[in-house]
Amino acid sequence: AQTVTQSQPEMSVQEAETVTLSCTYDTSESDYYLFWYKQPPSRQMILVIRQEAYKQQNATENRFSVNFQKAAKSFSLKISDSQLGDAAMYFCAYTTQGGSEKLVFGKGTKLTVNP
């Protein structure tokens, strides 16, 4: 069964600094997709970034970037120039191509941004 592990229940960062959130996953599939979702206090789940496993280039979205290490099954999220609005729960998620496209989520990392 596929599993997603986020080993950091909580992280904190100073405003304007950089922070990296870790995620590892376990799968026997070769084609799959990885995502980072943000859940602020409003509890609305917001897609931050996605990565296709067949792409070697790491995805970037403005201040958010990933370090995708396929062989190590690692998918970390880097937030640069952290802002107060980045404070939220961050969930790593995985799905396979085709099939049901069910998302498998990690348990989340709570990010605090200190002014």
Place this chain on the structure above:
Amino acid sequence: DGGITQSPKYLFRKEGQNVTLSCEQNLNHDAMYWYRQDPGQGLRLIYYSQIVNDFQKGDIAEGYSVSREKKESFPLTVTSAQKNPTAFYLCASSPHGRGVYEQYFGPGTRLTVT
């Protein structure tokens, strides 16, 4: 605006009563999903549907039921058989089969059963 709506935002029920949570989307997405979120847990899949009139159990389907009579609607019923129904429930949708695999989420419903 296109999006996913869930109603109500907060729902209170007495133990032993069935309750139905609403989920509607106007994104023209084929697939819809129901997740449950508990404190300290990620999201866990309850049921999902890829097309109208078809749905499959997720990882924690016991005590829940769904229907998919219309493409835009995927209501979830929490039955009295669900042993611990108090939780935050999230509905999501995705354009299944079009090479896009991320899911888009509604604002959620907080269900409290006493």
